[in-house]
Amino acid sequence: MRRHLNLLSNEPAETLLYTPEPARTAHIMTESFIIDARWIIPVVPARTCLLDHAIVVRAGRIESIQPSQGARADNPDLTAVNLPTHTVIPGLINAHGHAAMTLLRGYADDRELMDWLENHIWPAEARHVSPAFSYDGTTLAVAEMIRTGTTFAVDSYWFPDETAKAYADNHFRAQVCMPLIQFPNAWAKTEDEHLQKAAELHEQYRNHSLVRTAIAPHAPYTVTDDGFIKAKEQSLQYNVPIHLHLHETRGECEDALKDSGKRPFKRIDELGLMDHHLQTVHMTQLTENEIATLASSGAHVVHCPESNLKLASGFCPVGGLLDAGVNVCVGTDSAASNNNLDMIEELRTAALLAKGTALDPTTVDAHTALELATINGARMLGMADEIGSLEPGKAADLVAIDMAAINFQPMHDPVSQVVYASSGHQVSDVWISGKRLLDEGQFTQLDEVALRQRVQAWLERMQA
Numbered sequence: 001m002r003r004h005l006n007l008l009s010n011e012p013a014e015t016l017l018y019t020p021e022p023a024r025t026a027h028i029m030t031e032s033f034i035i036d037a038r039w040i041i042p043v044v045p046a047r048t049c050l051l052d053h054a055i056v057v058r059a060g061r062i063e064s065i066q067p068s069q070g071a072r073a074d075n076p077d078l079t080a081v082n083l084p085t086h087t088v089i090p091g092l093i094n095a096h097g098h099a100a101m102t103l104l105r106g107y108a109d110d111r112e113l114m115d116w117l118e119n120h121i122w123p124a125e126a127r128h129v130s131p132a133f134s135y136d137g138t139t140l141a142v143a144e145m146i147r148t149g150t151t152f153a154v155d156s157y158w159f160p161d162e163t164a165k166a167y168a169d170n171h172f173r174a175q176v177c178m179p180l181i182q183f184p185n186a187w188a189k190t191e192d193e194h195l196q197k198a199a200e201l202h203e204q205y206r207n208h209s210l211v212r213t214a215i216a217p218h219a220p221y222t223v224t225d226d227g228f229i230k231a232k233e234q235s236l237q238y239n240v241p242i243h244l245h246l247h248e249t250r251g252e253c254e255d256a257l258k259d260s261g262k263r264p265f266k267r268i269d270e271l272g273l274m275d276h277h278l279q280t281v282h283m284t285q286l287t288e289n290e291i292a293t294l295a296s297s298g299a300h301v302v303h304c305p306e307s308n309l310k311l312a313s314g315f316c317p318v319g320g321l322l323d324a325g326v327n328v329c330v331g332t333d334s335a336a337s338n339n340n341l342d343m344i345e346e347l348r349t350a351a352l353l354a355k356g357t358a359l360d361p362t363t364v365d366a367h368t369a370l371e372l373a374t375i376n377g378a379r380m381l382g383m384a385d386e387i388g389s390l391e392p393g394k395a396a397d398l399v400a401i402d403m404a405a406i407n408f409q410p411m412h413d414p415v416s417q418v419v420y421a422s423s424g425h426q427v428s429d430v431w432i433s434g435k436r437l438l439d440e441g442q443f444t445q446l447d448e449v450a451l452r453q454r455v456q457a458w459l460e461r462m463q464a
């Protein structure tokens, strides 16, 4: 969604409700075990579903995937997690969001975009956004994402030092994007200060096992040419991606054409940003030439179907992009414009919307939809050798979906059932790097009671 103009207050950081948990990452031991599942969808190799197979995990990595009986016999030292009615898929990758805005879920709905932003969201942010807001809101988002099968979030919000800490504290993978915007705000006053703070956070997390960084110039209409050029230099210096809202609405393109004589895409291309480091978000307005340029440049597209629908922003031509060879991923955008972070629902919406807009039911089939939310996300992140599929050597980022319920019967095709008949509510178990974060629907380390209390305090504060 379009957001982040000059609306944050310069008030001192809020500390009243801020009670960060001590860092837990150092205490988490990666584990070794066998997952014995009825069905496994590895995503790679493509269009595969394994029946009665097991995933052998050692020290947080997938060692092998083999028939269940052999796995148990070959690894008598390992305990087995029995999942007799479950389908195991790779952890889902939410390729775009603003996690802390989960605290604004349902705050203002069903409004025209600029009314929603200017009269509701931005004023609320101006009053409430602080380090504590970012930490608590991100923790709330992490809880929802774990509960619904997401194991990696791409996140862009104010106080990224706090959001990064929230991810690290909860053993959750993330690409934390450093915001860059030309207007002064509570995080930084100038584009140069944004970039300086980004460099500091890059240094802090450059060797972190779960949290990565990126630079996020907000959008063409909020960042100067100089800002984009410096962002590109910093991206090359640190070898990190650039994450950018681009062509979210027709109005964005029309305004730029009127003001500068060129579409935002052309400006970004001319500034030298259009390459495999660039992660473009939304892209509802694309010409055939722009699609061809995207394909030849290696730039990625993040499709946010439910946010685009809710804000009536337009339709990303996913089928055409995939046909052209562009890497397309899926993101929820923020819970303020979605209104949940359920990636299973999101990939289903992506599939249905692609069919509807192409008038072709073969566009984005079930396997492809799952790829958008897994291996394609990993490719965008430059992590396709680490996550995004269930293959020996990769990290054990695993999601189990319990398919015993009546709404899954009969099980003709587990891939179809996951994509077209399930939601995050059927997720039972989640592992990140071999650490079980969700055990039969229960958080293993996240303190849900304390989190609910903090969220309630924010609700009362915002309603005061």
Ligand SMILES: [Zn+2]
Pocket: 001, 002, 096, 097, 098, 245, 281, 333, 334
């Ligand atoms: Zn966004």
